[in-house]
Amino acid sequence: MIYEKQYDEYLALVDDYIEKLWDDAEELPKTDAPPLTLAKAMRYSLLAGGKRMRPVLLMAAADFMSVPLMAALPYAAAVEMIHTYSLIHDDLPAMDDDDLRRGKPSNHIVFGDGMAILAGDGLQSAAFETMLSAAANGEIKPENAIRAMKEISLRAGIGGMIGGQVIDLESEDRQPEAGRLFYLQQKKTADLITAPILAGLLLGGASGAILSDFEKYGAGLGHAFQVIDDCLDVIGNQQELGKPIGSDAEHGKLTAVSLYGLSGAKKAAEEFTQDAVNALAPYGEKADFFTELANYSLSRMR
Amino acid sequence: MIYEKQYDEYLALVDDYIEKLWDDAEELPKTDAPPLTLAKAMRYSLLAGGKRMRPVLLMAAADFMSVPLMAALPYAAAVEMIHTYSLIHDDLPAMDDDDLRRGKPSNHIVFGDGMAILAGDGLQSAAFETMLSAAANGEIKPENAIRAMKEISLRAGIGGMIGGQVIDLESEDRQPEAGRLFYLQQKKTADLITAPILAGLLLGGASGAILSDFEKYGAGLGHAFQVIDDCLDVIGNQQELGKPIGSDAEHGKLTAVSLYGLSGAKKAAEEFTQDAVNALAPYGEKADFFTELANYSLSRMR
Numbered sequence: 001m002i003y004e005k006q007y008d009e010y011l012a013l014v015d016d017y018i019e020k021l022w023d024d025a026e027e028l029p030k031t032d033a034p035p036l037t038l039a040k041a042m043r044y045s046l047l048a049g050g051k052r053m054r055p056v057l058l059m060a061a062a063d064f065m066s067v068p069l070m071a072a073l074p075y076a077a078a079v080e081m082i083h084t085y086s087l088i089h090d091d092l093p094a095m096d097d098d099d100l101r102r103g104k105p106s107n108h109i110v111f112g113d114g115m116a117i118l119a120g121d122g123l124q125s126a127a128f129e130t131m132l133s134a135a136a137n138g139e140i141k142p143e144n145a146i147r148a149m150k151e152i153s154l155r156a157g158i159g160g161m162i163g164g165q166v167i168d169l170e171s172e173d174r175q176p177e178a179g180r181l182f183y184l185q186q187k188k189t190a191d192l193i194t195a196p197i198l199a200g201l202l203l204g205g206a207s208g209a210i211l212s213d214f215e216k217y218g219a220g221l222g223h224a225f226q227v228i229d230d231c232l233d234v235i236g237n238q239q240e241l242g243k244p245i246g247s248d249a250e251h252g253k254l255t256a257v258s259l260y261g262l263s264g265a266k267k268a269a270e271e272f273t274q275d276a277v278n279a280l281a282p283y284g285e286k287a288d289f290f291t292e293l294a295n296y297s298l299s300r301m302r
Numbered sequence: 303m304i305y306e307k308q309y310d311e312y313l314a315l316v317d318d319y320i321e322k323l324w325d326d327a328e329e330l331p332k333t334d335a336p337p338l339t340l341a342k343a344m345r346y347s348l349l350a351g352g353k354r355m356r357p358v359l360l361m362a363a364a365d366f367m368s369v370p371l372m373a374a375l376p377y378a379a380a381v382e383m384i385h386t387y388s389l390i391h392d393d394l395p396a397m398d399d400d401d402l403r404r405g406k407p408s409n410h411i412v413f414g415d416g417m418a419i420l421a422g423d424g425l426q427s428a429a430f431e432t433m434l435s436a437a438a439n440g441e442i443k444p445e446n447a448i449r450a451m452k453e454i455s456l457r458a459g460i461g462g463m464i465g466g467q468v469i470d471l472e473s474e475d476r477q478p479e480a481g482r483l484f485y486l487q488q489k490k491t492a493d494l495i496t497a498p499i500l501a502g503l504l505l506g507g508a509s510g511a512i513l514s515d516f517e518k519y520g521a522g523l524g525h526a527f528q529v530i531d532d533c534l535d536v537i538g539n540q541q542e543l544g545k546p547i548g549s550d551a552e553h554g555k556l557t558a559v560s561l562y563g564l565s566g567a568k569k570a571a572e573e574f575t576q577d578a579v580n581a582l583a584p585y586g587e588k589a590d591f592f593t594e595l596a597n598y599s600l601s602r603m604r
Contacts, residue, residue, distance in 0.1 A: 022460070028469065028485055032461030035468045042460070089423060094415035113396035117419065118468055121391060124423065125459040128430050132452035142444035150434035157427040158324070158344070159334030166337045166420055167330065183330055 003292040010059040010069075010076075014052055017073050018080065021046070021126075034122065041111040041119035042126070046084050048102045053225075053293075055080045058196035060289050061214070065204025067140070072203055074134035075148060078127035079196045082156045085123035086192075088116055090165065096251065103242030128153075140203050148199040155195035164188025173252035176259040182223075184254060189229075190222025197290075213279050214290075220276025221294050227269040228301045230255035234262060235301075266301065273298045305594040312361040312371075312378075316354055319375050320382065323348070323428075336424065343413040343421035344428070348386050350404045355527075355595075357382045360498035362591050363516070367506025369442070374505055376436035377450060380429035381498045384458045387425035388494075390418055392467065398553065405544030430455075442505050450501040457497035466490025475554035478561040484525075486556060491531075492524025499592075515581050516592075522578025523596050529571040530603045532557035536564060537603075568603065575600045 024031070025039030034042070055076035062072035091098040091106040092113060099109050108116035131152070135145035154160060164187030171180060197218045198211060232241060233248045234257055248255050256265035276294040280287035326333070327341030336344070357378035364374035393400040393408040394415060401411050410418035433454070437447035456462060466489030473482060499520045500513060534543060535550045536559055550557050558567035578596040582589035 028482060029461060029465060029489075030485065032456060034460035034465050035472070037472065038460060038465060038468045085423075089419055092416075092419065094419055114394075114471055115468070117391055117394065117396060118464060118471070120423070121387075121426065121467075122460040122464045124426055125455065125464055128451075129455045129459045132448060132455050135448045136452050138445075142448055143440075146434060146437045146444055146447065149430075150438050153427065153431045153434050154334060157431045158336035158340060158424040159331060162420060162424045162427055163331060163336050163340060166340045166417070169416055169420070170337070170339065180330060183332060187331075 003289060003296070006060070006289055007056060007293070010056045010063075011052055013059065013069060013073055014055045014076050014080065017077050018046055021077070037111070037115060038118060038122055041107060041115050042122050044110060045088050045101075045107045045119065046081065046123065048104055050102060052080055053297075054083055054192060054196045057193065057290075057293070058200040060293075061197045061200025062203050063200075064286070065201055065206055067200070067204040071134075071139040072200060074130045075152070075199055075203065076196065078131045079152060079156075079192070079199070081123045081127040081130070082152070082161075083192060085120040085127075086156075086161060086165065088120040088123070092116060095165075095169070096247075098243065098247070100243050141205065144203055144205050148202040151198045151202055152195045155191035155198075160187055160191035160195070164191065168253070171254040174254065176254055178259060181254055181256065181259050185223050185226045185256075186219070189226035190219050193222035193225060194218025209282075213282060216279035217276045217290060217294075220272045220274075220279060221290075221297065224269045224272035224276065224294065225297055227256040227265050227272065228297065230257045231262060231265050231269065231301055233257070269298060269301060305591060305598070308362070308591055309358060309595070312358045312365075313354055315361065315371060315375055316357045316378050316382065319379050320348055323379070339413070339417060340420060340424055343409060343417050344424050346412060347390050347403070347409045347421065348383065348425065350406055352404060354382055355599075356385055356494060356498045359495065359592075359595070360502040362595075363499045363502025364505050365502075366588070367503055367508055369502070369506040373436075373441040374502060376432045377454070377501055377505065378498065380433045381454060381458075381494070381501070383425045383429040383432070384454070384463075385494060387422040387429075388458075388463060388467065390422040390425070394418060397467075397471070398549075400545065400549065402545050443507065446505055446507050450504040453500045453504055454497045457493035457500075462489055462493035462497070466493065470555070473556040476556065478556055480561065483556055483558065483561050487525050487528045487558075488521070491528035492521050495524035495527060496520030511584075515584060518581035519578045519592060519596075522574045522576075522581060523599065526571045526574035526578065526596065527599055529558040529567050529574060530599065532559045533564060533567050533571065533603055535559070571600060571603060 022034055022039040024033045025036045026033055027036045029035050058076040058079055059072055088107045090096050091101055092108055099106055107119055131149050167184045168188055197214050236245055238245050256268055273294050277291045280290055324336055324341040326335045327338045328335055329338045331337050360378040360381055361374055390409045392398050393403055394410055401408055409421055433451050469486045470490055499516050538547055540547050558570055575596050579593045582592055
């Protein structure tokens, strides 16, 4: 299948790039390399696997605009670093207190709470270090690089993903409410799925209608993704998911399932996916990768 | 005195800019504003006072290159956000476990550990959000903005300040050693003092000799600053410092005092300051602000 081959091609580039990061770490670094323990802690979580959907979306969006894939790669890796740092901090005892992530002990279980905090801080910083170092080499037009990085920073930031984490923290054991759930999903999940799509397009100088259509696609895909995750937390398989089932309910989390019930949530995921697919109708076959990705994501639930 | 008047002018601009940040926060934000609690936690530490030496240095360096002060301001504020996030995370129970900062309860004492982690994450993100939003408006030449942001990201990052925090964490209760102390000071402190100086210059397109002279100045000032801090932790006044005296020794920290003793450390601070002043000799009166700042910083110890 073309979709799967394409996904694997983007994924291989991302994996290869990430695998080589910080292999110059020294115990007491005299250069601008990171200290060895920090590099180990960052790499532990960054290389723990996962589908790498976010960086793959950035590569696909850059490809859509005919940006050379190698030039887009540092930005794709940066988005995965941001996603990973948020997971490390989210698992800390002071936050969700999860001991298991992707089937392996969480970062703080292996490296301790202090080092896990610094590994998270380091991955967020490294995301911007990586993008800005790439931007400084001039392969991407500087104005386009700035617009792409700005998009990522805002959607990963205090009005985006971090803001979503705060709403999540504050929503535990509160009465479920539709407005709150929508903004929680938008910020906590959809923003960091939309960001790499728009950033990939912006690297290629996209503007106007393209950005607005793909923003709708990203919102549909992102909301569907979170709703599917909420469903899998109830009906999923611990081994496949790499984390315990039922942890949302245990934490009193606000989720699509807690608000709409399982069948209502499944229906919502289908509708969000349809919204995503519809948004890219104007692009016909050229957008096939994106529409197939949305349908494939939905199929995780079946 | 011209120096003090100049410092206060830069400081007033920075304070005014920072005071207005995130005043559009909403409890459940529907815009890209941050949630109210997050804004409160970030503002609590950002507005807790301090000399704001780092952003002032950026303003002075930008001024040195005739960059309009208003165009430099977002970058200056960003450096203060990075400094503040590192203090919030450093005070956490999993790190230095300090209850008091600048004479007030630490962030996690007021807002809880989870929110303090998110407030720190938010401030690091907001630093890049702020700089990239400014860079996108085009007042600074895009290439120069990228070089300035890159400098800040690398020196605040895993091979700079964050790396220094890791060395600090790993140096507790270990045998004092000169090489380790030097890299600890360079990364933990001097890098985030050098970064705003070089970034301010880069905003104005500086290159070559100017960057290299000011890098030497920044290293001298930064090392002196940390050594002076180490001395004040022994001979200082709790009320003036806003934190308990003797906490370094209590934590078994590697400091200039633990390695060289108090009089050896004082001598080192004087030598580092002299290195800083000497580095700017080629610029004569034009660099007076910087040399006076170095001498004033040393006078804290007397």
